[in-house]
Amino acid sequence: MNYRNSFFLSILSGLMLGISWPTYGFYFLIFIAFTPLIHLIKSNKTENNFKLTFFSFVTFLVWNIITTHWLYHATLTGMLFAIIVNSFLMSSIVLISLFIWKRLGNKLSIIFFISLWICFEKFHLNWDFSWPWLNLGNVFSENIKIIQWYEYTGVFGGSLWILISNFVSYNLQKKLIDNNNYKSDIIYLSAIILIPIIVSLIIFTNIEIEEKEIKSVIIQPNIDPYNEKYKRSDEQNVKYLESLLHDEKNRNSLVILPETYFSDGSLISSLNYSSLINKLNRIKDKYDTEILAGIELYEVFNDPNKVKSYSNKIENNRWLDLFNASIFISDEIDIYKKSKLVVGIEKMPYKSFLEPLLGSLLMDFGGLSYSRGYQQHRTVFKSKKGTNIAPIICYESIYGEYVSDYVRNGANLLAIVTNDGWWNNTEGHKQHLSYARLRSIETRKNIVRSANTGISSVINYRGEIVKTIGYEKEGLINYNVGVNNTITFYSMYGDYIYRLCLFFLIIISAFYCANYLKEKK
Numbered sequence: 001m002n003y004r005n006s007f008f009l010s011i012l013s014g015l016m017l018g019i020s021w022p023t024y025g026f027y028f029l030i031f032i033a034f035t036p037l038i039h040l041i042k043s044n045k046t047e048n049n050f051k052l053t054f055f056s057f058v059t060f061l062v063w064n065i066i067t068t069h070w071l072y073h074a075t076l077t078g079m080l081f082a083i084i085v086n087s088f089l090m091s092s093i094v095l096i097s098l099f100i101w102k103r104l105g106n107k108l109s110i111i112f113f114i115s116l117w118i119c120f121e122k123f124h125l126n127w128d129f130s131w132p133w134l135n136l137g138n139v140f141s142e143n144i145k146i147i148q149w150y151e152y153t154g155v156f157g158g159s160l161w162i163l164i165s166n167f168v169s170y171n172l173q174k175k176l177i178d179n180n181n182y183k184s185d186i187i188y189l190s191a192i193i194l195i196p197i198i199v200s201l202i203i204f205t206n207i208e209i210e211e212k213e214i215k216s217v218i219i220q221p222n223i224d225p226y227n228e229k230y231k232r233s234d235e236q237n238v239k240y241l242e243s244l245l246h247d248e249k250n251r252n253s254l255v256i257l258p259e260t261y262f263s264d265g266s267l268i269s270s271l272n273y274s275s276l277i278n279k280l281n282r283i284k285d286k287y288d289t290e291i292l293a294g295i296e297l298y299e300v301f302n303d304p305n306k307v308k309s310y311s312n313k314i315e316n317n318r319w320l321d322l323f324n325a326s327i328f329i330s331d332e333i334d335i336y337k338k339s340k341l342v343v344g345i346e347k348m349p350y351k352s353f354l355e356p357l358l359g360s361l362l363m364d365f366g367g368l369s370y371s372r373g374y375q376q377h378r379t380v381f382k383s384k385k386g387t388n389i390a391p392i393i394c395y396e397s398i399y400g401e402y403v404s405d406y407v408r409n410g411a412n413l414l415a416i417v418t419n420d421g422w423w424n425n426t427e428g429h430k431q432h433l434s435y436a437r438l439r440s441i442e443t444r445k446n447i448v449r450s451a452n453t454g455i456s457s458v459i460n461y462r463g464e465i466v467k468t469i470g471y472e473k474e475g476l477i478n479y480n481v482g483v484n485n486t487i488t489f490y491s492m493y494g495d496y497i498y499r500l501c502l503f504f505l506i507i508i509s510a511f512y513c514a515n516y517l518k519e520k521k
């Protein structure tokens with residue numbers, strides 16, 4: 001093994017993966033980004049598996065640093081943890097696949113690697129350390145014209161497309177180097193890449209969904225989350241809202257306000273009688289509006305039977321449940337409690353196990369001093385005007401099947417409320433907006449997105465951004481947004497590609513074990 005060449009190839013793969021990511025602009029490199037790493041591994045078959053895995057770790061470390069370094073603006077500890085652990089998990093996929101390759105051969109090992117990678121991406125959507133930012137199918141979020149078929153496959157269809165393309169690219173490259181017959185591989189690679197693009201362009205050109213329109217007002221207050229946000233009272237924020245609604249063109253509308261816009265903290269048990277709700281009801285009646293806003297909610301109790309896994313003990317026989325939530329002010333008051341929580345910032349992962357060992361260490365990712373609570377089901381807010389609104393809070397918008405749960409529950413409009421100011425003006429908030437475009441294609445729903453410090457936007461069901469307010473700008477979007485009751489194949493069946501991959505993974509793993517036991521006998 002030539003170590004200099006090996007480092008070059010592993011870093012080259014990492015660089016191509018990194019700069020292909022949304023907002024960097026070189027997405028087409030994703031179809032060949034794995035090939036230097038594949039070449040490195042295939043050329044050193046006799047080397048120790050762990051040595052080869054180390055070079056794959058270098059690849060994934062470079063990729064993670066390029067794409068998610070901006071996390072340090074919120075938390076240096078959290079950034080280091082996310083980058084190192086994610087790189088380690090990705091390289092472990094290579095390690096496991098190496099054992100399959102060296103015992104079962106090339107074809108089965110490729111199927112195994114692809115299946116294991118997609119199962120890893122699904123796992124990364126659901127475990128307590130969830131961080132699916134770099135799931136491969138996300139890479140096309142800025143190039144929505146070539147992925148309109150996501151309405152059938154979801155993001156995992158993109159992951160599958162990328163992985164297959166890279167292995168075919170490697171075979172083509174190898175035959176070019178060896179001067180073998182490579183014409184058939186050029187045809188295979190061209191077909192694999194071009195056919196989905198052509199199908200997508202046809203869908204994009206022809207898709208028309210019948211919709212009704214509702215008037216929406218998306219507000220971006222541009223409050224500094226570090227120095228200003230928690231110093232502005234709910235009273236001040238109510239006055240700011242009312243000052244905007246004095247303008248005649250903003251009345252008689254659905255008003256969307258960002259995540260934790262009302263951040264003073266409201267007691268759930270007396271919420272309907274609070275001065276905040278009284279004022280919002282008065283605004284609703286006076287200006288004929290409905291209001292969806294982010295809010296901090298809490299409950300304090302003494303009954304130990306009410307203690308949940310996320311409850312915070314504040315003193316003897318006294319507990320606090322704290323929620324990052326959305327509230328909907330219409331004929332009735334409805335709330336939704338954020339369910340996909342940010343690790344370390346909003347929750348301690350595997351709290352019952354890790355808290356006795358690590359105490360508050362895992363809550364030192366730049367986050368808050370208390371764990372947040374959550375709810376299990378997806379609440380849909382029902383407007384008096386017949387609109388069913390999915391209240392999606394911040395981080396939840398990167399979870400495809402999760403968002404589809406709202407649609408299956410009747411949502412015909414997606415509303416994302418977020419606060420992307422924690423990362424400053426970096427790639428983070430741009431990528432977060434970009435991922436929302438994938439949800440609109442998967443569900444064929446329009447999105448209204450209110451971000452505290454940007455980028456607020458309207459996204460149509462094709463994934464096109466039709467109106468925005470830029471980062472660090474105060475303002476509002478007044479827009480007649482369409483609502484529809486279309487149910488896509490993906491909304492109905494979710495991540496079925498993962499389930500197919502899990503099946504192949506189990507079959508090949510069983511075959512490996514049988515082969516191993518047979519050899520041992």
